[in-house]
Amino acid sequence: MADQAPVDAVVEEKAIAQPIQRFNWGFVPIPKHCRYDPEGPPFKFTMFLNIWFGLSATLTVANIYYSQPILIELSEHFGVSYAEVTRVPTLTQAGYLTSLVLCVPLIDLVPRRPLILLLLFGGGAFSLGLALTNDYHTFLGLSYVTGLCTVIPQILNPxxxxxxxxxxRAAAVSIVVSGLVTGMMFGRLMAGILTRFTGSTSHVFFLASGVQYSVLLGMWWLLPDYPKKETSMHYGQLLWSMAKLMVTQPVLLQAFFIGICSCSIFVSWWTTLTFLLAGDPFNYNTFIIGLFAVCGVGSIIAAPLAGKLNDRILPWLGTLLGLLLGLCTACLALGAAKLSLGVVIIVCIFTDIAQQSQQIGNQARIFALDPTARGRINGCYTAGVFLGQVMGSSAGTKVYLNYGWRAAYGLSVAWSCTAILILLARGPHAKGWVGWGGNYSLRKPPPKELGDETAVEPSLEKDKEEAKAVV
Structure with missing residues (x-):
């Protein structure tokens, strides 16, 4: 396997010719310590900046989850049915998915700092609109465009x-992934608390708007003006290269379909949990339902550990371990979710841990393909992730409301088994689209020298060369 470090060095060399930028959009000043200087030392990625990226991911991705624990209150406020109100999280996630496909590829074409600042400004404005509107259809439209602006964590990841x-690298990315999990917990918890004690669904969206503008201020001061990647492609060619990557890279396509299945399970559980806990035998109010988001603390702790583990083992194996844990959790939900509160708590904890574990493994695999196309590669993968979220919030809730909890969690078991079969269809040593390449070892080969990312996955050497040819 070729050493990854020299490849990254090439990316830096391509950025040297770009001049120092003192303003974003020609009028917003860039703090001096955030400016890229081709004559000076490269930006140092400190632990503080890594944690700030994780915190920013928390506070922005929460936009997707604010509505989930207050669906019943939203249905009463707007006078619509439970089935109709589930369109709110579905449209928010659909907006996120649209932005993944159309916006995230831009990070391989334009500087990321102004793009992130623009999305934060839009997210704050649209969240304010959600707080002020009393029309349900306007609320749905604003939910969609808010989702469009919530894609910032998927820009911070690459x-x-x-x-x-x-x-x-995997450990650093896992901190941002931990922020994503914390955002789910933060969004659900704050929505439950504010709606319960203020008696209004508007206050949580006022909070969301204020949070976005606070992150905007922090990003203005801290975010390095990392130069855009040198490319001769225009926007249409970028989108076309994404399509080509999807049909030429077996690892990326495998990760894409695994992301669909695993995220369908994750979102289906957390969306239907509101109806599960509000009905018999639990009959909990919004505040208590929101408190169940605290169960996500387990995955916040587990995500950095999973990142370190994936730096030491084959990420393919890390993905498999996460999927197997998810299957066990889905089976537990199928067997006893409505029979025991203890089972509900266990499923909340381990559904999150399983989701983040497999996601970190998948991202470690795809980020090794080509550093110059990480934005497009991440866009392809996370499009699958949030297509799964749309499926989970839509199909999962419809099955739950129409056929009951056992049917809904039986569907999750089916999704989990499908994801495992997709992973097993192509082992870490395979050279083609399916198979195991005659090697069944799951041990990570030792690096050739210090700093070498050798054998992130043995089959990726060929995939890297093909990815470079595509882009």
Missing amino acids: LTADLAPPHR
Whole structure:
């Protein structure tokens, strides 16, 4: 396997010719310590900046989850049915998915700092609109465009992979992934608390707007003006290259379909949990339902550990371990979710841990393909992730409301088994689209020298060369 570090060095060399930028959009000043200087030392990716990226991911991705624990209150406020109100999280996630496909590829074409600042400004404005509107259809439209602006964590993920040293890339990315999990917990918890004690669904969206503008201020001061990647492609060619990557890279396509299945399970559980806990035998109010988001603390702790583990083992194996844990959790939900509160708590904890574990493994695999196309590669993968979220919030809730909890969680078991079969269809040593390449070892070969990312997955050497040919 070729050493990854020299490849990353090429990316830096391509950025040297770009001049120092003192303003974003020609009028917003860039703090001096955030400016890219081709004559000076490269940006140092500190642990503080890594944690800030994780915190920013928390506070922005929460936009997707604010509505989930207050669906019943939203249905009463707007006078619509439970089935109709489930369109709110579905449209928010659909907006996120649209932005993944159309906006995230831009990070391989334009500087990321102004793009992130623009999305934060839009997210704050649209969240304010959600707080002020009393029309249901306007609320649905604003939910969609808010989702469009909430894609910031998926820009921070590949930026983290670009800035972090190769030997700790998976660990650094896992901190941002931890922020994503914390955002789910933060959004659900704050929505439940504010709606319960203020008696209004508007206050949580006022909070969301204020949070976005606070992150905007922090990003203005802290976000490095990392130069855009040198490319001769225009926007249409970028989108076309994404389509080509999807049909030429077996690892990326495999990760895409695994992301669909695993995220369908994750979102289906957390969306239907509101109806599960509000009905018999639990009959909990919004505040108590929101408190169940605290169960996500387990995955916040587990995500960095999973990142370190994936720096030491084959990420393919890390993905498999996460999927197997998810299957066990889905089976537990199928067997006893409505029979025991203890089972509900266990499923909440381990559904999150399983989701983040497999996601970190998948991202470690795809980020090794080509550093110059990480934005497009991440866009392809996360499009699958949030297509799964749309499926989970839509199909999962419809099955639950129409056929009951056992049918809904039986569907999750089916999704989990499908994801495992997709992973097993192509082992870590395979050279083609399916098979195991005659090698069944799951041990990670030792690096050739210090700092070498050798054998992230043995089959990726060929995939890297093909990815470079595509882009």
